[in-house]
Amino acid sequence: MSIKVGEDKIPYIDLGDGYIIRLEYEDLSDEKYIEKAKTELRESPENIEKGLHELRRLIEAEKDFTFPKEADVFLMTFLRPCKFYASSAFEKMQKYFKFKLKHKKVCENINVKSVSNVFTEDLIKYLPLRDINGRRILYLNCGKKWKPSRVTPNDIFRAVQLSLHAAMAEPMTQVNGVTVILDTDGLSISQICHFTPSYAAMVLDWLQNCIAVRLKAIYIVNNSYIFNMLYAVFKPFIGSKLRKRIHFLNKDWETLTSKVGEHALRKEFGGDLLVDDVDGKLLVEFLNLFHEQFELVAHAGYGVCDEETKKLIDKGVEEALTYISKA
Template identity: 30%
Template sequence: MSIKFNENNHPYVELGGGFGICINRAAYEEDKQLRVNDDLPEETAKAVAEFRRLAESKRNLNLVVDQSNWTVMLYLKCYENDAKRSFALIDYGYRLLYKERGYALPYAQIRHVFEEGLIRYLPECDDDGAVIFIVEMGRRWDPSKISLNEFIAAIRLSGLATMLNPDAQKNGCRVIFDVDGLSMSQISHFTPKSSNFLFDLIENCTPIVTKGMHTVNNGMLYNVLWAILKQFMSKELRQKTYMHGKDWNSLTKHINPRCLPPRYGGVLEAPDCDGKIMAEFLQHYEGYFVEYNSFGYTDCPDSK
C-alpha cells in the first residue's frame, strides 16, 4: 500500500488487488498552474466578473475572485456559471466560519484524525457514481487524543477534499457513520453548538449533494445522541438519514454490496486504507485547504 501517481500526475493510494483511492485532481501547485494558464470560455469569464462584483459589495469580505481561486471556479462549474447562486454558497460558508473559526484548523493540527483511520474513502463509487466515505465515531475515537473540535474540523476538510472529486461534483456522496462502541463519555462531548455547525456545514456550505447518511452499529446509547443531533437537521436531511444498526440487508438496499467491506455486509475485497497512508495522500491537497482558509470575513459580516 503506497502513494503513486497516475498518467495525469494525480496522486492516488494503491491499495493492492487492483483497487485504489483517487480524487482525480492534480495536487495543489500543479492544478493552480493549469487553472491560471487556462483560457476561460466567455460565459465563464462573465460569471467570474459577476461573482467578483458580488464579493466586492460585501463589507469586510477578503476574497480573491479570479481563476486562481479553486473554490470560485468549482462552485461556478457545479452551478453552471450561475454567479448569484455560487456566491451565495461561498458567502454563507465564510459567514459560518467567521462565527466558528475554531473549526478552521490547519491540516497539520488534524492530520492525526486521518492517521487514526477515523475518516477514509472507499475505493468504489456506488451504482449512481456517488462517492462513499466512512466516519468512525465509536470505540476507535478517543476524545482524550482527538477532541470533538478536531474531529469536526477534520470532517470539514474531508468535505473540501470531496468537493475536488469530479465524481462527487457530478454524482454526490454517501456517508457511513460507524458508531460501534459509542460511549456516554463520548456523547457528553457533543454540544448544540458543535451539532449545529456540523449539519450547517453539510447542508449549506458545499455544492456536493449528500445523497444519504447511513449510521451503522448504533444501539440504545446512540439514540440519546440522535435525539440531540436531529434537532439541528433540516427535514430534507433527516429524510436522507438512515439507522441500520447491524442490519446489513438494510444498508445494502441503499449502497451496492460490491462497494462495501464484508464487515458492512458487502463483498468488496479491497483492503482498508491505512490511516497514515490516507493522511499522506491528503497532504498533497493541503494547498487547497490553506487557500480556502486564507479567505473570509475579516470583521463582522453585513446582514444579508
C-alpha cells in the same frame, strides 16, 4: 500499500489488486454523468459562462472579501451544486466564509497536520470506489475506536471539513454528491457526553447551510439505543431535507448494499470489496501532498486581505491548478 504517481503526474494511494484512492480532478467524460449534470444542474456552456461571469462580479463587489475569483475551478465548486445560479452560489459562499469567521476555533488553520490524529486513529476514511450513483463515499467511525482523550469532537469536525474540501474540487463529486457511512459500533454513554447542543447546532448549520457539497445520504450503521440518545441532541437542529437523507440501518446490510452497492462495501458491511483498508498514516501523507489547496481554503474569506495572505492564496491556486490541469 503505498503512494504512487500516475502517468498524469497526479499522486494516488495504491491499495493493491487494482484498487486506488485518488482525487479525481479530471472533467466529466462519462456521457451518463454529463447528461446528469445537464438535467439536474442546468449545466451547459451558456450557463457556465454566465454563472462564472456573474459570480466574479458579485465577489468583486463584496467588501473585505478575498477569493481566487479568476480560477474557474474554484468558482465551479460553488456554482455546480447551486445549479449555476450565481446569486445562490454567492449566498452559499457568504454563509461558508461567515461561518468560518464566526467559529474561528474550529475553522482556522485547518490543514493536514492539525487534524492528522483523526486519520491516524482511523476515524475518517475515503472508500476506494464510488457508490452506484457515482457518489464519493466517506466513512466515519465514531464508535469504540474513538478515544475522546486523543481526538476531540472539534478535531473530528475539523477533519470532516478538510475531507470534504478535498472532494469539493472533483467534478464527479460536484455532480453526484457524497454518501456518508457513520459507524457507531460500540458507542458509549461516556463518549456521547462530549457532544453538546451548541456543538450540534454549529455542525448542522455548517452541513446544511454552508458547505458546497451535495450531501445525498447518511447511513448510520451498528447503531444502538445509546446512539438514539446522541441523536436526540442533534435532532432539533436537523431540517426536513437532511432528515429525509438520514437512514438508521443498524445491521441491515441488505438495504445498505442496495443503496450503495456491494462492489463498494467491505464484507463487514455486506459487500464484496476485499481490498485492505487504507492505512491512516498513509492517508495523512497522501493528503499532505495537496496541502497548498487546503492553505488556500484556510486563508480565503472575510477580513484577510493583507498582501501576505494574497500571496498564500495565489500559491494555493497555482498548486491546485497544477494538479487539475494534469487530470
